[in-house]
Each structure stands twice: as C-alpha cells, then as structure tokens.
Amino acid sequence: MEQQHETTPVWVQAWDPAEGSERVRALFADRFGAEPDGTWSAPGRVNLIGEHTDYNGGLCLPFALPHRTYVAVRRTDGDAVRLVSAQETSGVREVALSEVAPGTVSGWPAYVVGVAWALREAGHDVGGFDIAVDSCVPYGAGLSSSAALECAAAVAIDALYGLGLAGTAEQPDDAGRTALAEASIRAENEIAGASTGGMDQAVSLRARSGHALLLDCRDGSTRHVPFDLSAHDLALLVIDTKAEHALVDGQYAARRAACEEAASRLGIATLREIDLDGLGDALAALAHGTGPVGEGRDEVEVLVRRVRHVVTEIARVEEFVALLDDDRVEEVGAPMDASHASLRDDYEVSCRELDVAVEAAREAGALGARMTGGGFGGSAIALVRAGAVDEVAAAVAAAFAAEGLHAPAFLVATASAPAA
Structure with a gap:
C-alpha cells in the first residue's frame, strides 16, 4: 500500500x-x-x-x-x-x-x-x-x-x-x-x-x-x-523540516576549521578582516597560495567557497539592517534569497528538505526564504504576507508530501523577551 x-x-x-x-x-x-x-x-x-x-x-x-x-x-x-x-x-x-x-x-x-x-x-x-x-x-x-x-x-x-x-x-x-x-x-x-x-x-x-x-x-x-513585521502586514514563518541536525557530528566543526585555515593562510585573525572590495584579491591569494604538500585543487576550491560565503554573508547582514533602518522591510527578501543560495552552494550546509521548504515557500508567494541555523537539517524561514501564512504553510506541507518527506511543522516567529 x-x-x-x-x-x-x-x-x-x-x-x-x-x-x-x-x-x-x-x-x-x-x-x-x-x-x-x-x-x-x-x-x-x-x-x-x-x-x-x-x-x-x-x-x-x-x-x-x-x-x-x-x-x-x-x-x-x-x-x-x-x-x-x-x-x-x-x-x-x-x-x-x-x-x-x-x-x-x-x-x-x-x-x-x-x-x-x-x-x-x-x-x-x-x-x-x-x-x-x-x-x-x-x-x-x-x-x-x-x-x-x-x-x-x-x-x-x-x-x-x-x-x-x-x-x-x-x-x-x-x-x-x-x-x-x-x-x-x-x-x-x-x-x-x-x-x-x-x-x-x-x-x-x-x-x-x-x-x-x-x-x-x-x-x-x-x-x-x-523588528515589528505586523506593522507592515507581514509575518515570519518558520518551517521545521524535521530533518534533525546535530552540531557534534563533525560537519559544523569542519566548516569552522576551514575558515580558520583560510584566515591563517591569508595572515589575518578572522575572515571579518576581508570586505567586499578586497574579496577578489583574497580569493585569488587563496587560489594561488601554497598549501600542505599533496593538497589538491579541490581542497583549495573548498576554502575559496567558504571564504566567499562568509564575506558576502556579512555584507548581506549590513544590507538587511540598512533596509530595516530605512523602513523598507518588504525588500529584505532579496538578501534572504541570496543568503540561502550561498549557504547551499558555497558553504554546502543545506539539504534536500531545506531546499524544498525554501523553494515551495517562494513559489507560494513568500517575499524571501532561507535556511536558518547551522544547517544540515533544521529549519527554514520565509517572509510572507500576514494573510498568506496558512496558504504558504499548506503549500510547503504539500511539497514535502509530494517529495515523500516527513511532514514539517510550522510556527510564526515574533521578536520576544530574553532569559529571565
């Protein structure tokens, strides 16, 4: 059956x-x-x-x-x-x-x-x-x-x-x-x-x-x-993909180690020292630098991709905040979309469930969507019209069913109080 x-x-x-x-x-x-x-x-x-x-x-x-x-x-x-x-x-x-x-x-x-x-x-x-x-x-x-x-x-x-x-x-x-x-x-x-x-x-x-x-x-x-989305008739839909992630399985630590290795090769304390204007030179230096004996081009290309994600992601945070400061909340979908693409392709921490959630939310009318958190499973978020929350959630649930995936769960996120 x-x-x-x-x-x-x-x-x-x-x-x-x-x-x-x-x-x-x-x-x-x-x-x-x-x-x-x-x-x-x-x-x-x-x-x-x-x-x-x-x-x-x-x-x-x-x-x-x-x-x-x-x-x-x-x-x-x-x-x-x-x-x-x-x-x-x-x-x-x-x-x-x-x-x-x-x-x-x-x-x-x-x-x-x-x-x-x-x-x-x-x-x-x-x-x-x-x-x-x-x-x-x-x-x-x-x-x-x-x-x-x-x-x-x-x-x-x-x-x-x-x-x-x-x-x-x-x-x-x-x-x-x-x-x-x-x-x-x-x-x-x-x-x-x-x-x-x-x-x-x-x-x-x-x-x-x-x-x-x-x-x-x-x-x-x-x-x-x-950050009051309700004032703009918007909502943030969180999609728990039920693809359970675990940060102690080595993948997260491997990404961190790659970033530290890249920073060391570039002679800097952290990748924060590279801005968008200097990204091209930094990537070129990595690509043409000398690594450990026996290291192949694939390993070097991995470092290039990891650095490219981090530097462009920091720039996307600055863009996102500038849009909020200018009360252009509806425009933050573009950096959200770009963030997901970078995490999927350059940082390689997305997964099938996260990609299905993001794509289905966008097709159902989300203004932007991306994975959130460390990746390898976990949740995605989608910026949606307040009146379309149920519609977008239903579309994502249907997409998961069509793909034969476990049913996701949903919540609407509002900015709340700290530990007390």
Whole structure:
C-alpha cells in the first residue's frame, strides 16, 4: 500500500509563560518531592541573516522566539547536581560538579552542568542544585534549544547563588549577561563538545522584545534593531523540516576549521578582516597560495567557497539592517534569497528538505526564504504576507508530501523577551 504523507500543516505553539512555569514546577515537585526555589526560562532563537559568521568575527541578526525552555531549580548543599527532564524517561541524573571536565558528561545534562562548571572556572562561588526542565522549543530544529537550556540554567544559577550578573527583567545588566553568555558558550564548546559560535547564547540572554539583535561577533557589541513585521502586514514563518541536525557530528566543526585555515593562510585573525572590495584579491591569494604538500585543487576550491560565503554573508547582514533602518522591510527578501543560495552552494550546509521548504515557500508567494541555523537539517524561514501564512504553510506541507518527506511543522516567529 502506498504510504500517505500529511499535507495539513502542524503548528507548534509557544506556551504562555505562566503555563510553562507551572509545568516545570509540577515536574520538579513530582520528581524531587519538594518545591523549587523558583522558575526561570530562556528563549530559542531565529537568525534572520548572518549564518556561520559568528565564529568568523562577523555580524549576525537573530531575535528571540516566544518558544522557551523552562527550568525549576532548588539550591542544595554540596556540589551534586540532580537533573530531570520532561523530554526523557530515564529518571533523575546526578553529576558532581567537582568531577566535571571536558569529556566527562554526556547527553543533555552537559549543557546544564557545563554552565555551572564555567561559572566556577570564572571564579564564581557556585554549588549544587536540583533542576527540572521542560521546553516548547522544538528540539533538533536549528532553533537553539541547547542555548535556551544553557541560558535558562545560567539565569537560575545567577539568582540562586547571588552572582548579580543578570540584573532584573526591567533593567537587565548587559555586561553581566555577556558574562553569562560566555559561560554558556564554554559549556557548549568544552563540556557538551559542540563547536558553535556565540550568537545563540548572546541573543537568548541579551535580546529585547520587538527587536532583532545586531551582534558584532568581533567585539561583542550589539544594537537593538526594531523588528515589528505586523506593522507592515507581514509575518515570519518558520518551517521545521524535521530533518534533525546535530552540531557534534563533525560537519559544523569542519566548516569552522576551514575558515580558520583560510584566515591563517591569508595572515589575518578572522575572515571579518576581508570586505567586499578586497574579496577578489583574497580569493585569488587563496587560489594561488601554497598549501600542505599533496593538497589538491579541490581542497583549495573548498576554502575559496567558504571564504566567499562568509564575506558576502556579512555584507548581506549590513544590507538587511540598512533596509530595516530605512523602513523598507518588504525588500529584505532579496538578501534572504541570496543568503540561502550561498549557504547551499558555497558553504554546502543545506539539504534536500531545506531546499524544498525554501523553494515551495517562494513559489507560494513568500517575499524571501532561507535556511536558518547551522544547517544540515533544521529549519527554514520565509517572509510572507500576514494573510498568506496558512496558504504558504499548506503549500510547503504539500511539497514535502509530494517529495515523500516527513511532514514539517510550522510556527510564526515574533521578536520576544530574553532569559529571565
């Protein structure tokens, strides 16, 4: 019998904050037999443009999703961390903070205890705690579920141990939140073993509701760029392709290593030092330079393509922001389209599902569409007329069914609040 594929769009709704808090509080009470000291949460993110630029000292433009990861936490004596998650059935995990080091913690607990470890490494007095986790950030969708977990843990630990870094919801401490983001990045890179840049943690902790975050990854500076699509009768449709991505399988790290190799050959600290005017000369220098003995032209051409993507992508971020600043929001579709082509062809991080999503959305009337996140699966985004959201989602779902792919899921993204 021929397999039937779902063509009715499936929508992923964000929880109301009160619902998320109550869910995780009830989970804590059930698993630990006590009440937590409090609940905290942090958002996933969508990156509008600026992919694979963060670890190259470049620019990116993410914003915080309304979809959040919630934690209920209780401070305890000693240095033991006990962890439970609504997303798994393996019971209570336990890790001693004094034993945490790179390679010692596996699975999702690494993202939590890694933050505590990094804060201790930075000189903060952090001890044990019990933590329960629940989340409506789609897992494996390229929407930064890992950073949401890290940053929710970070603001909880900050509060419970009186570190004074996060500030308040009304008056966030940007310098302190930058320090919490740095601890979260160390957790992901060194304890969880994912070689990511710092964009995800920065936006989860430093975002502002109603704004995108222009992040300069060379110096960590930010600018909050107003981003209210509803005022222009537009919406940002996020398409979770269900092609699960994983950043620890080596492909992401290979892209990062290629960029570092190219920068080294060019005698620069990061690829950010190359602008569009100098791109041709840089690519020529790479193409004609001397590499390791036995290196073929294919390897050199890979470096050329990787550099070309990074430099042109940074320029596309600048173009996108200039259009927003000029209130020409409907024109940002062009750099979105160009970004996807570059990620597909030069950086080679797209996949069949992402390409089908992007092409189907455009054919259904999207003003622009591109993959978002690290790639190799995950999600795509499409800028659409507000009244056409359901129509475009249905067209994408139908395209996936026609291609014999697993049914995607959808959400509408609005720029939301940071971890708190």
